[in-house]
Amino acid sequence: MGKMTRRDFLKIGFTGAALTGMGGALTSCFSPAPEVPRKMARTAGKPVTIASTCRLCPAGCGILGVVADGRVTKIIGNPRHPNNRGKLCARGHAGLNVLYDPDRLLYPLKRSGARGEGRWTRITWDQALEEISKRLAPLRQQGKTDALWVEQGIGGEQDLLFLHFLKAYGGPAVFGDSSFPNESRALGQSLTWGTEPLVNDAAKARFILNFGANPYENHEHYIPLAQRIIEGRMNNGAKLVTFDVRLSNTAGKSQEWIPVNPGTDGAIALAMAHHILQQGLQDAEFLNKWTNVSPAKLMEHLAPYTPEQAEKTSGVKAAEIRRLALELAQAKPATILTGRGVGGHRNGVLTERCVSLLCAVIGNIDIPGGNCLPRVMDLGEPALKTSFSSSPQAFSVLKEGKKKPEVFLACMANPAYANPGAGEVVQILKDEKRVPFLVVADTHLTETGALADILLPMATYLESWNLETRPAMDLTPFVSIRQPITAPLGKSLAMGDVVLDLGRRLGGDLAKAMAYPNCEEFIDRVSARIGGLAAGGGIQGLKKEGVWIQTGHRPSYRSFEKKGFPTPSGKGEIFSKRL
Structure with a gap:
């Protein structure tokens, strides 16, 4: 077989x-x-x-x-x-x-057998949303909105209309799909610098140090970052050095690939910082003025973390560590990457902080060719407080019986497949006492969807509306539009259309908050509040061009000199009281 x-x-x-x-x-x-059967029509119509x-x-x-x-x-x-x-x-x-995947979900489905048995009945959207609203209304009336748990995957996060609905509903537990490497980087950088993700200004760098990242194949900033690494190497002669346990595509195209023992990148970073301080090559001004630890105190702390000690842990020769530390400190400017090889371990957060410490020692924060603070557009995205930082944490609490949802909504998320201990997650989701009502909104039948009480067929990103912003690689904020390239197939709907209908059904102030005739009208109103967009062609220009770059804004560096870092101390927190 x-x-x-x-x-x-x-x-x-x-x-x-x-x-x-x-x-x-x-x-x-x-x-x-x-x-x-599919039919292929050929006409003389001009492509749009x-x-x-x-x-x-x-x-x-x-x-x-x-x-x-x-x-x-x-x-x-x-x-x-x-x-x-x-x-x-x-x-x-x-x-x-x-x-056009033939396995796409096209119609709402309701479970007709035991949970996970795989027996379904096709229902209408009206039936599906009526049943969901009957579950949500009592929670809101009784002040138990935190009993609505919402897990968002990559395809479901940052949907502005959905987020506004959740905010108006009032305090549901909202958390992201499992992505341990990115979570480690996000927490490690935010604890140190108060924001994330930092942007590698690789196009202006002369030295690119890579701990466990593979941007030539996969990265949070993938194609935009890979382009700029190549530019830095071609235009500036930047040297790319990669620490990785394997010969990845990026390692294979680096000037130097240095194999390391898994999970030991932090020891190397500390040893490099130790040697730079020992040689007096640190950026003393940055450490004294913009971090909460002095060079002398830092040297005292780093005393045990010698290159020899790092060699015992990582397998990298002490002489190699010293040589690269000197190259990093002297080949200014330098940027330092981290990836799954760092964040995918149990010590991922602390390793990220070790790398941030190394960045502070060489003073490469928010300088040309360094590690820059992110610049994004303010789209009025509502802040949602939640008890959980991620899906694994939520399921850990659920397993221990400390809290449980009355309604669990998985929006483009698949915890039964993506989470660590997926088999255990499946058993939790099968248990109707722990999860009384499970709704899965997705484009396809997933492992989590197979356990749902209600399956909602979602429109793809090619069939839906939203405004998007990302950390600007060139440090000039921008907004891009997601608009339908084609009408949704079958009876699939965008999540924005779903929550507009739910808002009307739930009534009251929630209906007022969702008083938009459709998703496009919501996007039009949000875009009208973006300063400078109207002069740049407005929403019609955005729809035509796909993107609007903030006018009158030139890339600027050392932004922390104006307002400090967004940390409790206003400085880079090499020592963190929040850990």
């Missing part, structure tokens, strides 16, 4: 249940129905190009969708977008496979 893939397994379970329990009625829930934003990874690159005869035929990069500048990765080009 051939090897069964994950997709084969899900299709067999889903279709088998349909055939045995419902006479094959679910076959039309996918796109297209097997009995309706529509600008939007990719949502297949956190980078959020600008894209152009080419539509011919009502069908999206191609996705390319938007050359006007300041981050990716017309370049796009293979996944971005392959977004058509998400849109």
Whole structure:
């Protein structure tokens, strides 16, 4: 018997249940129905190009969708977008496979057997939202809005209209899908500098030190960062040095690849900082004025972390550590990358802080060619307080019985697959005493969706509206638009349309907060509040170009000199009381 893939397994379970329990009625829930062959129409119509934003990874690159005869035929990069500048990765080009995937969910489904049994009944959106609203209304009336737990995946986060709905609903527990490496970097950097993610100004760097990142293949800033690393190497002769346990694509294209023992990058970073201080090459002004630890105190703290000690831990020769420390300190400016090789370990947060300490020692924070504080546009995104930093933490609390949701909504999130200990997560989600009502909103049937009480078919990023902003690689803030390149297939809906309907059903002040006729009108109103956009062509210009770059803003560095760092002390916190 051939090897069964994950997709084969899900299709067999889903279709088998349909055939045995419902006479094959679910076959039309996918796109297209097997009995309706696709037809290819050829006319002389001129293709139309529509600008939007990719949502297949956190980078959020600008894209152009080419539509011919009502069908999206191609996705390319938007050359006007300041981050990716017309370049796009293979996944971005392959977004058509998400849109026209024959396994897409197209209609709302309700569980008709035991949870996880795989038996479903096709229902209408009216039936689905009426049942959901009946669960949400009592929680709000009784002041138990924190009993609504919402997990957001990459495709469901940062949806402005959805976030405004959650804010208006009042205090639900909102948390992100599991992404341990990024979480470690986010927490480590925010504890030190008060913000994240820092932007590597690699195009202006002369030395690029890489701890466990693979930006030539995968990174939070992927294509935008890879372009600028190449620019720095080609234009400035920047040297790229990579510490990694394996010969990744990036390591293989570095001037130096130095194998390390897994999880020991922090020891190397501390040893490098130790040697730089010992040689008197530190940025004493930055340490004294803009961190909460003096050079003398830092040297005292780093005394045990010698290159010899790091060699015992990491396997990297002490002489190599000393040599690279001197190169890093002398080849100004330098930027330091971190990736999954750092954040994917139990000591990920502390390792990130070790790297931040090294950055402070060489004073490369928010300088040309260094590690820069992020510049983003203020889109009025509501701040949502939550008890959980991530999905694994929420499920840990749920497992211990300290708290439980009355309604669990997984929006483009798949904890039954993505979380550590996925089997345990499955058992928790199967338990109706722990999770009384599970709603999964997704484009496809996932492991979590297979356990849902209600399955909601979501529109893809190519069929929905939103405003997006990302840390500007060139330090000039911008906003990009996500707009439908084509109409949603089947009965799929964008989450914005879902919450507009839910707001009307729940009534009261929530209905007032959701008093928009449609998602596009909401986006129009939000964009009208962005200062300078009206003079730059307004929403119509944004829809046409796909992006608007803040006018009159020039890249500036050392921004902390104006207001300090956004930390409790206003300085870079090498020593943190919050840990």
